[in-house]
Amino acid sequence: LIARLALKRKSAELTVGALSASQVNAANLGIPIAIFVLGDATYSVPVLLFQLAILQPLSLIFLDVQTQRVSAGILGVLKGIATNPLILASLAGVIVATTGVSIPQTVMNPIEILGGAAVPAMLMAFGISLVGSKPLQKDSGRRTDVLLALTFKLIVHPLIAWLLAAVVFQLDSAGIFMAVILGVLPTAQNVFVTATHYNQGMVTAKDTVLLSTLLGVPLMFICAMIFA
Incomplete structure (x- = not known):
């Protein structure tokens, strides 16, 4: 809303900005941190499932419509999904995980190969994007966007997580601690992949991923000292 009213950004760029401010690295960082801190990876599973099953699909549908890759309306949305x-x-991952369907190994082998290459490929693409550029460059015209996304990601997001965990759901101390830690996790790198795919908000996504990763680590230590 702030970016729409004050910065006059297009709808597709707003969607990427919203992802930059909200989608956390729940898999590559969330699961290891949950195991290391509390010895239980299940704390990060609800966040991971929410992002994979709801946040990311809806965002991609919005981007398909906003960039006119599909037409608006039910048929256009269904085409975008299909x-x-x-x-x-x-969707396939959620269905297989929830139903327990056994996939033949001959089918899984190439899928596992592609899956194993996903994270290295994302890191390589992200690293290439950093060559010849610096975060928060004034001439990019997106410094305010990045700072706004960082504020929501590293400050507002953890505060909302604490409020929901401590006040609304009244979780125990371990649950509150992990909710805050998961809230302060850096922006997921696949947000930059999404921005690149749609050619929208790439500077905002790139800088937010980089800076939230650099700033998120010391913030996690601060949260650990407060809530652990």
């Missing part, structure tokens, strides 16, 4: 490999993969 032709977007990221949405189909997320």
